[in-house]
Amino acid sequence: VDFLTKLNTSARERDSWLCVGLDPVVEHLPVGLPGRAAGVVEFCSRIVLATAPYACAFKPNIAFFEALGADAFAILKDVVDSVPDGIPVILDAKRGDIGSTAEMYARAYFDELGVDAVTVNPYMGWDAVRPFAERPNKAAFVLCLTSNQSAESVQMLPVEGEPLFLRIAEMVASWGISCGLVVGATRADMIAAVRARCREQVLLIPGIGAQGGDLKRSVELGAWQGGGGALINASRSLLYASGGEDYAEAAAAAAVELRADISRCQPST
Amino acid sequence: VDFLTKLNTSARERDSWLCVGLDPVVEHLPVGLPGRAAGVVEFCSRIVLATAPYACAFKPNIAFFEALGADAFAILKDVVDSVPDGIPVILDAKRGDIGSTAEMYARAYFDELGVDAVTVNPYMGWDAVRPFAERPNKAAFVLCLTSNQSAESVQMLPVEGEPLFLRIAEMVASWGISCGLVVGATRADMIAAVRARCREQVLLIPGIGAQGGDLKRSVELGAWQGGGGALINASRSLLYASGGEDYAEAAAAAAVELRADISRCQPST
Numbered sequence: 379v380d381f382l383t384k385l386n387t388s389a390r391e392r393d394s395w396l397c398v399g400l401d402p403v404v405e406h407l408p409v410g411l412p413g414r415a416a417g418v419v420e421f422c423s424r425i426v427l428a429t430a431p432y433a434c435a436f437k438p439n440i441a442f443f444e445a446l447g448a449d450a451f452a453i454l455k456d457v458v459d460s461v462p463d464g465i466p467v468i469l470d471a472k473r474g475d476i477g478s479t480a481e482m483y484a485r486a487y488f489d490e491l492g493v494d495a496v497t498v499n500p501y502m503g504w505d506a507v508r509p510f511a512e513r514p515n516k517a518a519f520v521l522c523l524t525s526n527q528s529a530e531s532v533q534m535l536p537v538e539g540e541p542l543f544l545r546i547a548e549m550v551a552s553w554g555i556s557c558g559l560v561v562g563a564t565r566a567d568m569i570a571a572v573r574a575r576c577r578e579q580v581l582l583i584p585g586i587g588a589q590g591g592d593l594k595r596s597v598e599l600g601a602w603q604g605g606g607g608a609l610i611n612a613s614r615s616l617l618y619a620s621g622g623e624d625y626a627e628a629a630a631a632a633a634v635e636l637r638a639d640i641s642r643c644q645p646s647t
Numbered sequence: 648v649d650f651l652t653k654l655n656t657s658a659r660e661r662d663s664w665l666c667v668g669l670d671p672v673v674e675h676l677p678v679g680l681p682g683r684a685a686g687v688v689e690f691c692s693r694i695v696l697a698t699a700p701y702a703c704a705f706k707p708n709i710a711f712f713e714a715l716g717a718d719a720f721a722i723l724k725d726v727v728d729s730v731p732d733g734i735p736v737i738l739d740a741k742r743g744d745i746g747s748t749a750e751m752y753a754r755a756y757f758d759e760l761g762v763d764a765v766t767v768n769p770y771m772g773w774d775a776v777r778p779f780a781e782r783p784n785k786a787a788f789v790l791c792l793t794s795n796q797s798a799e800s801v802q803m804l805p806v807e808g809e810p811l812f813l814r815i816a817e818m819v820a821s822w823g824i825s826c827g828l829v830v831g832a833t834r835a836d837m838i839a840a841v842r843a844r845c846r847e848q849v850l851l852i853p854g855i856g857a858q859g860g861d862l863k864r865s866v867e868l869g870a871w872q873g874g875g876g877a878l879i880n881a882s883r884s885l886l887y888a889s890g891g892e893d894y895a896e897a898a899a900a901a902a903v904e905l906r907a908d909i910s911r912c913q914p915s916t
Contacts, residue, residue: 445754474768537805
């Protein structure tokens, strides 16, 4: 089944457009968990288990796993394997490489790790996106307008009267629906212009919660007509909802609440 | 000692602006080498040893090591450790990440692995470069104009009358000399414009050899006034110069030749 169908099905079954970001930091794990590798796997897989009824996707950030050292890939694989069948996993890797290098990443992430999609950087053009986007049933999420402060200095450069990120959006639209876009909630007002150029694509929207992005406007402006397609990512606000031993239950409660908030903001049909 | 001094010293001592790229592919290793990990370490460290008298820098590509699986980082570390003191190592990682993620990469690459510089993607702006460039004695090489085919579709977009990559070059110039730039030899004619904006920075120039870039013009246009500063990278043409058991000697012979070609093209003072 293709990525978009899998995501749509998962979203419909859970009545949710919430994506749970998995960014584990060993120093922030609740006390009582075993050390390093085992602790991260237990923490993440319990978060996954608790939030899976309310999250239509999961997004592990590979850098947080790489920081764990030699067995990083094995730990990440255990976490990916803990995600129930039918829920797509988007690997946040922000890769931007070409040719055989990108091919190697695609093989490692899709075949060995078994994720469904990867985030990629558009600076090198289609060459860097294709190895991910052209895989059957897989997808690439292209960085378009990111939520960090200095993003503007590049992404808002004026290209023939419009900001660079809109030209990127236009390109991504031409690459087809196996490409989604990453658009930060911290720049919610600009999401409408991206959606206008990419009517059928999924927008992955980080930056609500800790980063202070505007959830309401992100969903209103980012959703498809009739709702859906604006995938709201939350990481820290769910992972560390309580910070105590009840972290999984607290994450689930926070996910239920956020799912409701997202639903409430969907455009009515 | 700061990165630029280390590189300059290495270049002067060896009378060379050649950078040897380490992109090992298990399937291409000469016969007679042990399997996977051990074979890659032996292959790369013998290449390093044989070419170190003629190469002012080495550039391992992290993706080629990651493809080796679980012990990728250990293998890469063995290869980095095989580089003689005084020769800088540039890790080709093309990372483009921010905040704590970029910090984690910087810690892993600089502190644990011990490399001197990392290639980074400029699409997210200074936030994604700073964690690498601001480390004392370390450096970041920012992708500016890459040698792949579809690079143009993004990097040549017109920003107020000039191509995007020149705006990136201008930004990098303002970030200081702990930032270098990556400019492909396949677009040698455009190197002059980058050099005009970044007079003191090092240009890392891949794309000669297998990719068919123009060595002569790359050095002529990319070098500092008086010569130097255009760091010519060669990978496959050295690594697989013979393809046989004499691969290290063949790589050394090819390095000697390329070093001479580079020297011959330096602008005279």
